[in-house]
Amino acid sequence: MKDVVRIPPSEHGISEKQICKKARTILNALTKAGYEAYLVGGAVRDLLLNKQPKDFDIATNAHPEQIKQVIPSTRIIGRRFRLAHVHFGREYLEVATFRAPHDKSDKGQVSTDGRIIHDNVYGTVAEDAVRRDFTINALFYDLKTGDILDFVDGMKDIKARQLRLIGDPEIRYREDPVRMLRGIRFMGKLGFSLEPATEAPISELAGLLSKIAPARLFDETLKLFHSGQALVMLDLLRQYHLFACLFPLAEQSFADDETGQFDILVRVALSNTDKRIRAGKPVTPAFLFAVMLWYQVQQGTKYYRKEGNPDLQSVHLAASDTLGFQVKTIAIPRRFSNVTREIWAMQGRFQFKACRRSLKFLTNKRFRAAYDFMCLRARSGEPLEEDCKWWTLLQEVNEEEKLAMCNKEQGSPRRNRSGRRRRRK
Ligand code: ATP
Ligand code: MG
Numbered sequence: 001m002k003d004v005v006r007i008p009p010s011e012h013g014i015s016e017k018q019i020c021k022k023a024r025t026i027l028n029a030l031t032k033a034g035y036e037a038y039l040v041g042g043a044v045r046d047l048l049l050n051k052q053p054k055d056f057d058i059a060t061n062a063h064p065e066q067i068k069q070v071i072p073s074t075r076i077i078g079r080r081f082r083l084a085h086v087h088f089g090r091e092y093l094e095v096a097t098f099r100a101p102h103d104k105s106d107k108g109q110v111s112t113d114g115r116i117i118h119d120n121v122y123g124t125v126a127e128d129a130v131r132r133d134f135t136i137n138a139l140f141y142d143l144k145t146g147d148i149l150d151f152v153d154g155m156k157d158i159k160a161r162q163l164r165l166i167g168d169p170e171i172r173y174r175e176d177p178v179r180m181l182r183g184i185r186f187m188g189k190l191g192f193s194l195e196p197a198t199e200a201p202i203s204e205l206a207g208l209l210s211k212i213a214p215a216r217l218f219d220e221t222l223k224l225f226h227s228g229q230a231l232v233m234l235d236l237l238r239q240y241h242l243f244a245c246l247f248p249l250a251e252q253s254f255a256d257d258e259t260g261q262f263d264i265l266v267r268v269a270l271s272n273t274d275k276r277i278r279a280g281k282p283v284t285p286a287f288l289f290a291v292m293l294w295y296q297v298q299q300g301t302k303y304y305r306k307e308g309n310p311d312l313q314s315v316h317l318a319a320s321d322t323l324g325f326q327v328k329t330i331a332i333p334r335r336f337s338n339v340t341r342e343i344w345a346m347q348g349r350f351q352f353k354a355c356r357r358s359l360k361f362l363t364n365k366r367f368r369a370a371y372d373f374m375c376l377r378a379r380s381g382e383p384l385e386e387d388c389k390w391w392t393l394l395q396e397v398n399e400e401e402k403l404a405m406c407n408k409e410q411g412s413p414r415r416n417r418s419g420r421r422r423r424r425k
Helices: 021-032 042-048 064-070 125-130 154-160 169-175 178-190 202-211 214-225 230-239 248-256 261-278 285-292 294-306 311-326 334-351 355-362 367-380 385-396 399-411
Strands: 005-007 037-040 057-060 074-077 083-088 091-097 139-141 148-150
Touching: 021 037, 021 057, 021 064, 021 083, 021 091, 037 042, 042 139, 042 154, 064 074, 064 083, 064 091, 139 154, 148 154, 169 178, 169 202, 178 202, 178 214, 178 230, 214 230, 214 285, 230 261, 248 261, 248 294, 248 311, 261 285, 261 294, 261 367, 285 294, 285 334, 285 367, 294 311, 311 334, 334 355, 334 367, 334 385, 355 385, 355 399, 367 385, 385 399
Parallel strands: 057 091
Antiparallel strands: 005 148, 037 057, 037 139, 074 083, 083 091, 139 148
8 A cells, every 4th residue: 555645735725714614623523532534535626626515524533433422413324334424403514434445354245246245344544545436536634734645646636637546447346336427427527537547447347337226326317417517427428338327218219319309309408407507596307307218208109109099198108118117227216207207298288279278287386397398399309399489478478468379279270299280070
């Protein structure tokens, strides 16, 4: 193991004031009680890059019970990975005890394919550094001296703006394939590149993601696509053959759709999501899945219609097939997949413009999401531009004008699916 390099504040430029007060309170309390405690991981990395950290994680040699003794507002969580949450009211910071790499003792277990099963062996700060993923995520900030402790040449990689896995890349990806997704996420988020040895095994090992619990892949997928850089993430994931492991049906749709509409739909949607995130507006996972699976649902709907099912039922049957397949890789919680399904099922309602139905539709709590989706489809090239304009206007005008708009439609014959007028019987 390499010796530690101590980098003084004059060289790294992080000042105490940039560290949130709660983190400083914890660091001071633990060091005063005689323990080692450092700020670690994403927070140190982001501060070095002049970015606002998402969270301030702390690592210490105090065991969870000892942390609780020093700071009584601590709650110990997790059975396998025991972690301390130090509470400040409803907010909390995570304080983790230094862990050793899993091979340090037989308590850290590896499955036959190299994945870590248990990872709860306490260690020293140097050991804790090398069990982390990328060198830039393994820097420790010592509040007492202001120094950064670097065991893995992380500072060099920060300066070179590159992501380097600690240790042998193939072994580290096999231990935890999610590290491939984390690599892509940090590339997109920080604009860093992958150091060649870290990059080399990814495409070949991408398939190992099938071993990861779908619930964890749901979390990682949201981190990727709700990062404010979703478009960049999409291209990177596809480039490294990781996208197909998350969204097999969507990857197939890119290949199958000869019109190119699906590609435009996904791009416009992700670019909207990026804008919303950057403007601090809310986004929902339901929309992401509605977009990614739309081509497949359309194909399925066509099939069930041909089989003689009514329109709405056809959409629901196709939705069940598609979502049923998708949740095998990414576990979408029901509260989101139900909304995805509603967005799809409501697409048929935009053709009904007569007063009673359209004004009622406007008040539906999912109207906005379904409307956004319909206009997105219009932008991708589906023949819905007129509908998008009409429903946009309907929301903007006053009550009187609303009635006038739909009264005008009341007389006009309903169009069928292909957009042609229906012949009256
Ligand atoms: P973010 O800004 O997204 O929070 P982060 O680097 O802080 O980025 P976290 O998921 O919060 O990411 O993890 C905190 C730290 O834990 C990481 O910086 C890294 O040192 C370590 N870590 C997280 N996931 C892994 C992993 N799969 N393998 C090894 N170390 C990991
Ligand atoms: Mg973090």
